[in-house]
Amino acid sequence: KKVTYLGYKWERCIYIIDKNGVSSVVVALPDGKKFLRMTIFNDKLYVLTCDDWVLVYSLSGEQITSWQINSTGHHIVTAGDKLVVDCDPDLLVFDEEGNKLSILSNVNLDEDDDNIFPLDSKSIIVVNFDCDNVKRIDIRTGEELWSNEGDISGPLSAVYDGHGNIL
Numbered sequence: 122k123k124v125t126y127l128g129y130k131w132e133r134c135i136y137i138i139d140k141n142g143v144s145s146v147v148v149a150l151p152d153g154k155k156f157l158r159m160t161i162f163n164d165k166l167y168v169l170t171c172d173d174w175v176l177v178y179s180l181s182g183e184q185i186t187s188w189q190i191n192s193t194g195h196h197i198v199t200a201g202d203k204l205v206v207d208c209d210p211d212l213l214v215f216d217e218e219g220n221k222l223s224i225l226s227n228v229n230l231d232e233d234d235d236n237i238f239p240l241d242s243k244s245i246i247v248v249n250f251d252c253d254n255v256k257r258i259d260i261r262t263g264e265e266l267w268s269n270e271g272d273i274s275g276p277l278s279a280v281y282d283g284h285g286n287i288l
Contacts, residue, residue: 123140124137124138124139124140125137126138126147126159126180127144128156128158128168130157131155131156131157131171132156133149133150133154134156135147135150135156135159135166135168135178147178147182148168148178148182148184150168150170150176153172154170154171154172154174154176155170155171155172156171157169157170157194157195158194158195159197160197160198160199160204161199162199162204162217164180165177165178165179165180165185165217166178166179166180167204169190169194169196169197169206173191173192174187174189174190175187175188175189175197175206175215175219186219187219188219190206190215192206192208192211192213193209194206194207194208195207195208195235196236196237198237198238198239200214200240200241200242200243200244200260201241203216203222203242204216204217205239207230207237209230209235210228210230211224211225211230212224212230212237212245212258212263214260223261225262225263228258228263235247236250236277236279238278238280238281239281240281241281243260243261244257244258244259244260244266245258245260246258246281248276248277248279249276250276250277253270253272253273253275253276254268254270255269255273255279255287256270
């Protein structure tokens with residue numbers, strides 16, 4: 122909708138930046154909550170806080186609901202109609218209401234090195250800088266579908282282009 126949402130790690134505000142570059146606070150997190158990561162799903166902001174809560178807001182900033190994940194989360198992404206939270210060494214999979222659908226405990230994520238990125242409705246990409254590794258993980262089973270370990274030096278990020286390519 123020609124806007125960008127921006128949150129700063131460890132801060133309490135989420136900003137909206139319009140198409141002209143004008144920013145304003147759209148969400149002020151409750152006292153004691155600090156921003157860690159966020160994703161947008163079905164016209165809602167899902168904000169992962171530093172104390173392991175997911176706070177859900179409308180795109181205009183009204184809080185809709187929240188839930189505690191009871192595990193230390195590092196990233197949150199969408200995969201189809203699911204939300205995936207990286208809680209190394211596991212992945213937690215939720216529906217949009219916060220119901221935990223599964224715990225994938227065979228993924229072996231590393232807290233300091235891994236970043237997760239959305240791919241499609243059934244999988245995510247895990248990027249590990251220190252191990253020179255990019256792998257695809259099935260969010261239904263936790264199975265590693267492929268890995269290109271050692272083919273890329275120091276990957277930091279990844280994005281799916283919607284046409285079968287991962288950049």
